Structures are given as C-alpha cells and as structure tokens.
Amino acid sequence: MLREDVTEAIRAAVFEELAAVGFARMSIEGIARRAGVGKTAVYRRWKSKLSLVLDLLTAFAVKGLPAPATGSLHGDVRALLEVASHALRHPVASQVIPDLLVEAARHPEIAETVRATLLDGQRGVVAQVVRAAVDRGELPEGADADRALDLIVGPLYWRLVVVRDGAPTAAYLDDLTTAAVAGLRALA
Amino acid sequence: MLREDVTEAIRAAVFEELAAVGFARMSIEGIARRAGVGKTAVYRRWKSKLSLVLDLLTAFAVKGLPAPATGSLHGDVRALLEVASHALRHPVASQVIPDLLVEAARHPEIAETVRATLLDGQRGVVAQVVRAAVDRGELPEGADADRALDLIVGPLYWRLVVVRDGAPTAAYLDDLTTAAVAGLRALA
The missing domain is CATH 1.10.357.10 (Tetracycline Repressor, domain 2)
Structure with missing residues (x-):
C-alpha cells in the first residue's frame, strides 16, 4: 500500500473499531488487524489511541x-x-x-x-x-x-x-x- | 460482614466502578476489591457484570x-x-x-x-x-x-x-x- 493509503486504511479501521467495540475496549492491535497493517505502521503515525481518535474527530x-x-x-x-x-x-x-x-x-x-x-x-x-x-x-x-x-x-x-x-x-x-x-x- | 451488608457493599462498589471506569473497563475483580470482598462473594450473587448492572438499574x-x-x-x-x-x-x-x-x-x-x-x-x-x-x-x-x-x-x-x-x-x-x-x- 502507498503511505497515504495506509493512513486512510487506519482511519477507516479506527472508525469501525469505535462503532463496534467503543473507545474503552479499542486497541491499537485491533485497529492494525482490521486495517491489515502492522502495529508499527499505526504507532509511526499516532502515539496513542487517544491521539488517533482526536485526529479522526477533527476530520x-x-x-x-x-x-x-x-x-x-x-x-x-x-x-x-x-x-x-x-x-x-x-x-x-x-x-x-x-x-x-x-x-x-x-x-x-x-x-x-x-x-x-x-x-x-x-x-x-x-x-x-x-x-x-x-x-x-x-x-x-x-x-x-x-x-x-x-x-x-x-x-x-x-x-x-x-x-x-x-x-x-x-x-x-x-x-x-x-x-x-x-x-x-x-x-x- | 452480614450477608445483606456484603450485597449492599457490592452494589455500592458497582456503582462507583461504573462512574469511575465505565461498563467496558469494569471487572468483577475491581468490584470485589472496591467492596472489600472476595470474587466468589460476587459470583455467588450475580453470574456476570451485566447481570450486576441490570440489577442495580432495576433498583x-x-x-x-x-x-x-x-x-x-x-x-x-x-x-x-x-x-x-x-x-x-x-x-x-x-x-x-x-x-x-x-x-x-x-x-x-x-x-x-x-x-x-x-x-x-x-x-x-x-x-x-x-x-x-x-x-x-x-x-x-x-x-x-x-x-x-x-x-x-x-x-x-x-x-x-x-x-x-x-x-x-x-x-x-x-x-x-x-x-x-x-x-x-x-x-x-
């Protein structure tokens, strides 16, 4: 995947995870699995699930x-x-x-x-x-x-x-x- | 503690745990710790955290x-x-x-x-x-x-x-x- 496609796949996965399990149960592991990328691909872009969600909300x-x-x-x-x-x-x-x-x-x-x-x-x-x-x-x-x-x-x-x-x-x-x-x- | 006091202590602990960490993060372990009772004291009364919360709501x-x-x-x-x-x-x-x-x-x-x-x-x-x-x-x-x-x-x-x-x-x-x-x- 292109770098931008990975970013978009992660954002889509965060959204789906939030709707499916909620913020409390959501994990970086679950997001990476759903996006089809490695955990490091997520951590390279966002330092925590909180910063991921704040970024998504701003969008x-x-x-x-x-x-x-x-x-x-x-x-x-x-x-x-x-x-x-x-x-x-x-x-x-x-x-x-x-x-x-x-x-x-x-x-x-x-x-x-x-x-x-x-x-x-x-x-x-x-x-x-x-x-x-x-x-x-x-x-x-x-x-x-x-x-x-x-x-x-x-x-x-x-x-x-x-x-x-x-x-x-x-x-x-x-x-x-x-x-x-x-x-x-x-x-x- | 009397049996009824244990029940009330557990109910109060569920309420506090719900407000503090929410349903998703709440655990029977955390409730028992907060109530000052063993996990079995909780499981003897309610089979899951879901049934505990439903009971509390009904009250x-x-x-x-x-x-x-x-x-x-x-x-x-x-x-x-x-x-x-x-x-x-x-x-x-x-x-x-x-x-x-x-x-x-x-x-x-x-x-x-x-x-x-x-x-x-x-x-x-x-x-x-x-x-x-x-x-x-x-x-x-x-x-x-x-x-x-x-x-x-x-x-x-x-x-x-x-x-x-x-x-x-x-x-x-x-x-x-x-x-x-x-x-x-x-x-x-």
Missing part, C-alpha cells in the same frame, strides 16, 4: 457547513432537523459520539475536541438561522442562539440517541419544528 | 414517582425540570446512564432494562402532567405525552449531558419551561 469537523436559507424560520428549522435526523442515524453520531461523550468526562482533550469540532459547527449554523430570522423580523433583536440550539436539536437527540425508538417520521420532524419555532418566539 | 427504577400537581401546566413543567436538572447532575445520570446507553446498542438486555426502569417512569409522570393540563383545558384532548417528554426533557438533557457547560441557572430552567409550554400548545 469530521462541521465548520463551514452552509446554513439553510429557505426564507422563513420554520423552513430553516425544518431543514436543520432533516439534516440532524440523518446525521444522528449515522453510526458516528448514534454510537461513536455518545461513547466519546462518556469518555470526555475522563479525558479533557476529548471534551475539548468534541466541543470544537462538533458543537461549535452546529452552534455557528444555528446562529446564522437565528440572525436571518431577526433580520426578517421573525424573532426580536437579541434572540439567543444557544437556547435555539437546545430547543431545535435537544428533543431530536433525546428521541434518537436516548429513547432510540427508530427513525423519525416526517410528521414527527414537522411537530418538532412547530414546537421549536413556538418556543423561540415565546422566549422573545 | 433505580423511578416507577411510582409522584407527578407534580402545582395547578398549572407551566408550574408542573417547571417542577419536572427542577427534578430533572438535579437528577441529570447526579453521577448516575451524567456518567453511568450515558455509558449504559452506549452499551445498550451492543446488549439488548441493557436497552430493555434502561427503557423499563428509567424511561417508562419518566413517561408515566409526564403523561400525568399532560392529563391534568387536558382536564384543566390548558391542552386539547389527545395531547401526546411522548412528544411532551421529548420537548420537556430533550433540551435539558442535550445541554447537561452533551454540551456539558455547567449547572443550569434558574433563568435557564424558566426559559425551557416557557419554550416547552409554548411548544406543547402550538402542537395542539
């Missing part, structure tokens, strides 16, 4: 994600929930992210990286949606983007990752949209 | 929890959020539950037990609050208790367990109450 950074621009707060929130419901059904979100959140309490580096790569990107997108709604007069000046993130993403995350009762229907996403928009207006 | 069942009855939907939701914000800052919720939710994807028995002991209890309390609001005419007949659970608990869980930026202020809980009530009314 998933959602910075620069375009914000929806449907022309209404309701349309924008519905579009965000559509994207989020797909993302939360992906193995990264449904298995790897909750696992890393648990590890984050024991490893401050993981907590910081999760925050920087995942939460900051989402917060930026929601801030743009709120800004556009303020500009259109749908929300008052000073509407809080952090509250908006909690109200938009929170119920869906809870249902998909905690309660885990299957894929959300379009009607469910419509309901969450209606509720989030009503909630945001009520806080104004 | 935490919230069934029969009284629903708040403040006389208004806003008051009841605010009371639920107060209780939930305390519960979610307890190590069981902030560390053990998310860890077990991750394991639940690999162990169906854990998924079923988490659902039966934790979610069903919460759902029952929220259903009572919704029922009382319908009886008072604050929500229309047919208001959905599952949606209500998502809208009330979801944003707080997301903020406290995922974003993890510290204890919620009273003003934050007031905002979530206002938003959840507005959302529930908008769905009617």
Whole structure:
C-alpha cells in the first residue's frame, strides 16, 4: 500500500473499531488487524489511541457547513432537523459520539475536541438561522442562539440517541419544528 | 460482614466502578476489591457484570414517582425540570446512564432494562402532567405525552449531558419551561 493509503486504511479501521467495540475496549492491535497493517505502521503515525481518535474527530469537523436559507424560520428549522435526523442515524453520531461523550468526562482533550469540532459547527449554523430570522423580523433583536440550539436539536437527540425508538417520521420532524419555532418566539 | 451488608457493599462498589471506569473497563475483580470482598462473594450473587448492572438499574427504577400537581401546566413543567436538572447532575445520570446507553446498542438486555426502569417512569409522570393540563383545558384532548417528554426533557438533557457547560441557572430552567409550554400548545 502507498503511505497515504495506509493512513486512510487506519482511519477507516479506527472508525469501525469505535462503532463496534467503543473507545474503552479499542486497541491499537485491533485497529492494525482490521486495517491489515502492522502495529508499527499505526504507532509511526499516532502515539496513542487517544491521539488517533482526536485526529479522526477533527476530520469530521462541521465548520463551514452552509446554513439553510429557505426564507422563513420554520423552513430553516425544518431543514436543520432533516439534516440532524440523518446525521444522528449515522453510526458516528448514534454510537461513536455518545461513547466519546462518556469518555470526555475522563479525558479533557476529548471534551475539548468534541466541543470544537462538533458543537461549535452546529452552534455557528444555528446562529446564522437565528440572525436571518431577526433580520426578517421573525424573532426580536437579541434572540439567543444557544437556547435555539437546545430547543431545535435537544428533543431530536433525546428521541434518537436516548429513547432510540427508530427513525423519525416526517410528521414527527414537522411537530418538532412547530414546537421549536413556538418556543423561540415565546422566549422573545 | 452480614450477608445483606456484603450485597449492599457490592452494589455500592458497582456503582462507583461504573462512574469511575465505565461498563467496558469494569471487572468483577475491581468490584470485589472496591467492596472489600472476595470474587466468589460476587459470583455467588450475580453470574456476570451485566447481570450486576441490570440489577442495580432495576433498583433505580423511578416507577411510582409522584407527578407534580402545582395547578398549572407551566408550574408542573417547571417542577419536572427542577427534578430533572438535579437528577441529570447526579453521577448516575451524567456518567453511568450515558455509558449504559452506549452499551445498550451492543446488549439488548441493557436497552430493555434502561427503557423499563428509567424511561417508562419518566413517561408515566409526564403523561400525568399532560392529563391534568387536558382536564384543566390548558391542552386539547389527545395531547401526546411522548412528544411532551421529548420537548420537556430533550433540551435539558442535550445541554447537561452533551454540551456539558455547567449547572443550569434558574433563568435557564424558566426559559425551557416557557419554550416547552409554548411548544406543547402550538402542537395542539
């Protein structure tokens, strides 16, 4: 394999190992075996499984994600929930992210990286949606983007990752949209 | 130690081990050491760490929890959020539950037990609050208790367990109450 191909094979193997066994049980040996490379090929690139995971997370950074621009707060929130419901059904979100959140309490580096790569990107997108709604007069000046993130993403995350009762229907996403928009207006 | 004291010492040790190292890394050896008993004392009572954890979870069942009855939907939701914000800052919720939710994807028995002991209890309390609001005419007949659970608990869980930026202020809980009530009314 070319050097770059080895790197990519290792990254793919880390991802599969994380989803299959979780951070706590994952080993460099298991990653090397799954990638079809020797342990030294892994250690030449990353000093530990922690640095491997942090590198992988950074590659998933959602910075620069375009914000929806449907022309209404309701349309924008519905579009965000559509994207989020797909993302939360992906193995990264449904298995790897909750696992890393648990590890984050024991490893401050993981907590910081999760925050920087995942939460900051989402917060930026929601801030743009709120800004556009303020500009259109749908929300008052000073509407809080952090509250908006909690109200938009929170119920869906809870249902998909905690309660885990299957894929959300379009009607469910419509309901969450209606509720989030009503909630945001009520806080104004 | 008396037989019952040994059982209680083991249960306490399981809880501490779960919070400290997580389900994946937890071992019967570590539990026995922390409890100050021999490994056979553990194996005599439970056949595996999985059965130990299921037993511990069942003991935490919230069934029969009284629903708040403040006389208004806003008051009841605010009371639920107060209780939930305390519960979610307890190590069981902030560390053990998310860890077990991750394991639940690999162990169906854990998924079923988490659902039966934790979610069903919460759902029952929220259903009572919704029922009382319908009886008072604050929500229309047919208001959905599952949606209500998502809208009330979801944003707080997301903020406290995922974003993890510290204890919620009273003003934050007031905002979530206002938003959840507005959302529930908008769905009617």
